[in-house]
Amino acid sequence: MALFSERYGYTKASDVIIREKITPEIQNAICSCYDKLPDLFNEVIAYYQDAKAEYQNLEEYLWVYFLNERAANFSDGYKYHVVATVYIEDKSNAWYKKLDIIEKTIQYLRNFDAKNHKFYPVASNFIKLLNSAFERLNFAYRIINDEIVEITSEQEIKTIETAIENSARNIKMHLNRALELYAQRPNSDYRNSIKESISAVEAFCREKTGENTLGKALNKLEKNGIVFPDVLKTAFEKLYAYTNQPDAGIRHALMDDTGVYTPKAEEAIFMLVSCSAFINYLSKKV
DSSP: OOOHHHHTTOSOHHHHSBOSSOOHHHHHHHHHHHHTHHHHHHTTSSSHHHHHHHHHHHHHHHHHHTSOOOGGGSBOSSOBOOOHHHHHHOTTSOHHHHHHHHHHHHHHHHHHHHHTOSSSOHHHHHHHHHHHHHHHTTBSEEEETTEEEESSOHHHHHHHHHHHHHSOHHHHHHHHHHHHHHHOSSSOOHHHHHHHHHHHHHHHHHHHHSOSSHHHHHHHHHHTTOOOOHHHHHHHHHHHHHHHOTTTOHHHHHHOTTSSOOOOHHHHHHHHHHHHHHHHHHHHHO
16 A cells, blocks of 8 residues: 555655765765775785775875875875775765766776776776666766766656646556655665556546547547647657557566566666656646
């Protein structure tokens, strides 16, 4: 049974999809990825002490080339400055500067891999750890081509929230459930999130036209004098067909729990944004 906050739309996309800030959970996950770097170095360096020394070299690189501190002040011969995790945990540092130090770290690791170990790239494995954490914690960014890029914009989040706020209760419940399943921790349920997004569209069609499918609903609305641009109508129909083809549609694959197809976070948020945008668009037409 859906909880009160889900039924009535008090769960907001902006509370679920984290952008332009770093929560304590995301901060901890990033620091944990740094904690694993000595082990990643150890995969390509024979002795663990040498791997720890390589991590110290990374810290010195960040000290000099990110913090722009004097190299002579990095170590007193006994202890060295811990740079990356201390900088990320410092509340006075802006969230985007914390992402900058990650990119600087990746630059160092790429140079390390190019000079030393091409068959077990430390940089790629570090990126995999970070992207996995970002996906798990619904952080609206990913590392692509060694750069941190936004994958969910403020406008997309607003699109979801508008659809939830302005829809009838049954449609609202499907969209809220899609959002809840996307955000579910520790394991998000992208499979059923996509199902709920599609169900929200079908519920909207039933409410406005009495028809269960998108194609029939659009045809009925056109008969009632509502005009859709042909290109836009075709795009809507193809998106719906993509989810509902008997043999190859994403929804058919999702229904088969024994299948090998596993949707990712990007697919789930794409369907949630697309279905929300469709509902918002039609709400203004009917």
